Amino acid sequence: DTEVTQTPKHLVMGMTNKKSLKCEQHMGHRAMYWYKQKAKKPPELMFVYSYEKLSINESVPSRFSPECPNSSLLNLHLHALQPEDSALYLCASSQAWTAIYNEQFFGPGTRLTVL
Amino acid sequence: AQSVTQPDIHITVSEGASLELRCNYSYGATPYLFWYVQSPGQGLQLLLKYFSGDTLVQGIKGFEAEFKRSQSSFNLRKPSVHWSDAAEYFCAVGPQAGTALIFGKGTTLSVSS
Numbered sequence: 001d002t003e004v005t006q007t008p009k010h011l012v013m014g015m016t017n018k019k020s021l022k023c024e025q026h027m028g029h030r031a032m033y034w035y036k037q038k039a040k041k042p043p044e045l046m047f048v049y050s051y052e053k054l055s056i057n058e059s060v061p062s063r064f065s066p067e068c069p070n071s072s073l074l075n076l077h078l079h080a081l082q083p084e085d086s087a088l089y090l091c092a093s094s095q096a097w098t099a100i101y102n103e104q105f106f107g108p109g110t111r112l113t114v115l
Numbered sequence: 116a117q118s119v120t121q122p123d124i125h126i127t128v129s130e131g132a133s134l135e136l137r138c139n140y141s142y143g144a145t146p147y148l149f150w151y152v153q154s155p156g157q158g159l160q161l162l163l164k165y166f167s168g169d170t171l172v173q174g175i176k177g178f179e180a181e182f183k184r185s186q187s188s189f190n191l192r193k194p195s196v197h198w199s200d201a202a203e204y205f206c207a208v209g210p211q212a213g214t215a216l217i218f219g220k221g222t223t224l225s226v227s228s
Binding site for chain 1: 156159205213215
């Protein structure tokens with residue numbers, strides 16, 4: 001199984017809502033990533049988890065809260081978002097954050113709209 | 116600083132015509148290079164990658180890319196484009212272990228009939 005799955009595919013939320021994005025992989029990868037992507041732009045790295053521990057936080061606002069409950073699962077908890085947070089949120093995984101050949105596998109993304 | 120440049124923002128080619136998308140990188144050592152494709156509203160799909168060895172790399176969907184160290188380039192090619200190839204294409208560099216992928220700004224490919 002060489003697939004990264006993400007749920008939901010689409011999410012619409014108000015600025016006072018709390019919601020969560022979910023990402024799952026069963027490739028035995030020990031690194032998982034959250035990216036944010038605006039239209040016609042490349043993905044921007046938000047967080048990196050390595051062996052279920054947060055390794056990188058790219059100065060992301062605290063209204064985004066990542067969680068890695070186990071090696072296969074990655075969540076992104078959302079609270080009090082702003083309309084400018086509307087974007088495609090991509091999850092990715094790779095064998096290991098410190099692997100020399102760090103090929104990342106991407107999920108299909110969650111399209112988030114904040115009203 | 117490491118960087119990736121995709122000089123062409125938007126390219127239009129006729130169906131059946133050949134395609135070349137350009138990618139230039141700036142990095143001191145041998146980089147690990149990737150080409151990803153993204154259809155509208157979809158995630159990124161890996162087309163091909165270069166880590167070492169043969170500088171001509173074959174990928175999925177009939178794509179190939181050639182690593183040219185002297186030109187710091189990793190251009191993507193396809194001999195005959197299909198309408199389904201219309202998408203956004205990203206070149207990326209994976210500099211070294213424990214550092215983030217560096218993406219180019221992307222090239223939008225349109226295919227005309």
